[in-house]
Amino acid sequence: MKLQVVAVGHRQPDWVAAGCAEYLKRMPRELPASVLEIKPEPRGSKTREQLLAAEKARIREVLPNSCRLIVLDEKGDDLTTLQLARRLENWMQDGRDCVLLIGGADGIDEELKRQASDKLRLSSLTLPHGMARLLLCEQLYRAVSVLKNHPYHREG
Known part of the structure; x- marks a missing residue:
């Protein structure tokens, strides 16, 4: 299974790209992850x-066949890190590649939202797109760390 963050938006500052790259390179070999930017x-x-x-047309062009589509949406499930880890574990058991979609400035087309198997909310705060990308990459790495009992994540 592969994880791919697909983000509609412009090139982000170097610190965003570097932060995302840092967390993505820490992902285990059996769960490679990447970020793909879609031009708005x-x-x-x-x-x-x-x-x-x-x-939507640009997004559809890059979606792998029969992938699990997960959209980031302000009305999505508001998960704790441990809940995200359990959700990730379920996705891994399913085996399909997962695409986590971050929409552009105007959001995500309603048809794509309806087709998504999951909708996640990163925060109640309004986040800049670069920050959302970085936060999502970090939380995916943290969720994997939870599943592997790695000390990166500490409860309490």
Whole structure:
């Protein structure tokens, strides 16, 4: 199984890319993870629906066949790290590649949300896209650490 963070957005500052790379390289060999950036649709005079439809088409182009799609959404499940670890364990047992989708400035197309097998919420706070990417990469690594009883994660 592979994990892929697909993020609609512009190139992030070097510190975001470096932070994501650091956590992704720590992932175990049996659970490789990567970040793929999708170019956002230029705004111009387009409606929100037109922007989301164009981004949806770009997202669909990169989704692996029969992957598990997980969208990050403000109305998604608000999990603790331990709950995320259990969810990750279930995804691993399923065996399909997992794509965790971070939408662009206008969000994620409703059809993609309906097709997702899971919806996750990172925070009640509004996060910049780069911070969301970095936080997601760190939490995926932390969830794996929990599953492997690694001392990176400490309860209490």
